[in-house]
Amino acid sequence: MEIKPIKTEQDYQKSIKRIEALWGTKKNTSEGDELDLLCTLVESYEMAHYPIAPPDPIDAIIFRMEQMGMTESDMAKYFGSQKSVNEVLGRKKQLTLKMVKSLYKGLRIPAEILLA
Secondary structure, eight states, rough: OOOOOOOOOHHHHHHHHHHHOOOOOOOOOOOHHHHHHHHHHHHHHHHHHHHHOOOOOOHHHHHHHHHOOOOOGHHHHHHHHHHHHHHHHTTOOOOOOOHHHHHHHHOOOOOOHHHH
C-alpha cells in the first residue's frame, strides 16, 4: 500500500479506481485501512477542486417546509405575518435578522445559509 497526496486530476482518477477496487473490504485490514485513507484524500481533493456552493436561503426554507410537511400559513410564526411569508418566499423582500433567528431556532436551518 503506497498512499500519496492527490495533486492532479490524474492522481484523483487513479484514486477513484482504487477505491472502487477496494469497495466492500473488511475494516481493520490493510485493504480496509487503505480504503479509509484514500476516501479521506479524495474527499479533501474534491472539497478543494469541486466545492459545493451553499443553497439559496429561500430554496433552503422551501426545502425544510417540504421536509416537515408545512404550508406557507404555518410559516407566519417564523416570519411575523402571512404578508411577510408571501413577500420573502416570493423574493420581493429579504429576510430580516429577526426572521433568521426565528427560522434557525424553530426549524434548525443553519444561519450561515439564511444569511447568504
